[in-house]
Amino acid sequence: MPKLTICGGGNAAHVIMALAPNTGWEVDVFAPLANEADRLQAGVAAGGVSAIFGDRQVTGQPRRVSANPAEVIPGSELVLLALPAFAHGATLQTIAPFLDAGAAVGALPARGGFDYQARALLADAPAINLFGLQTLPWACRIIRYGQAVEVLGTKAGVDVAVSPVGQADDLLPALAALLGLQLKPAASFLTLTLANTGQLIHPGIMYGLGRGREADTFAAADIPLFYQGVDPPTANLLQTMSDEVQAVAAAIAARDTDFNPREVLPLLGWLLHSYPTNITDSSSLQSAFNTNRAYVGLRLPTRPAGPDRFAIDYTTRYLAEDIPFGLVVLRGIAELAGVATPTIDAVVIWAQARLQKEYLVDGQLVGAHLSETRAPQTYGIFGFGF
């Protein structure tokens, strides 16, 4: 059997642990964070991991879980980074010495600039094929660690970038069978970086619904709904951010005929493409968010703030991932393409203050923490041709 190693022990990793062992792969798991490997091993030994898709359930039993890359990475034909983007760098660095020549290493989702970072960190590894998914195929939450994960929604189709491009013919069918999804080749990682809708949706809604509410506290039942709570000003903000991305895509296409801007869907088009049967009212961007069944009940992230009170948490991955591995990457590309992005800039400036980071200063990507991001400038790319 071909061997697959899943890196990570979070929500997405649980779904893959349930699915992959049933599709002809020998599955190992690399989970170095805290005591996750032990906790996963205990759950797996108790009967495997179940993914619950409504009234359907799939259970898989990984062969081995380890916090030691030497035990699980060698021999892997496929390595899946099922991780938030802020964990990609440390993980790539740790696994690099153990990768076999010809292994395919990919992230789901890639988020922005995955290829810049992976090429830099795997420069000394033997010939590696890279791939990235435009989005995580599932909305999913662990119910019992190492045992069960609930899949709240599955996207109808997901775009995948592969480098070198010629490997896509072999890789995509294997990935599609493994994940139980329709996958479509994206022309390049640049397409994925621009088409990363999480970088618009998460910071955009945090800004729209959370700005100015830093000092507010809420009873649990009053915490604002995240997607169902999108109001007209927030929908307008999201639309403007999406329009700015379209302008960047058009500017790149004008100079690079290999780049297809139609692969970078506007936000409403992406929602309808990703959730064709989940959205009840697709007449506007706001209604598409408000009436998407996959988004029901999800609230703004919070932290405890006194007895039975909660305050909005501005440090979760909605900003900590989607700013340095999303909007800042996009902003860096916009700068190289010569396109102004005033609304995206406003969101970055507000969000970086919440994260206590500095990326954008006086309209320039020169902040003290820029090197922690995957902006092309971090990797020495200062001209058109990224």
Ligand code: NAD
């Ligand atoms: P998660 O929050 O469950 O992942 C956390 C896991 O990542 C940890 O349990 C650990 O295993 C690993 N990790 C974190 N920091 C690490 C480090 N420094 N070193 C090594 N491992 C580390 O994430 P998820 O929900 O599985 O999401 C994965 C990706 O998919 C993220 O990019 C997320 O934004 C995206 N996404 C998730 C959902 C969802 O419904 N879960 C939906 C859309 C997109």
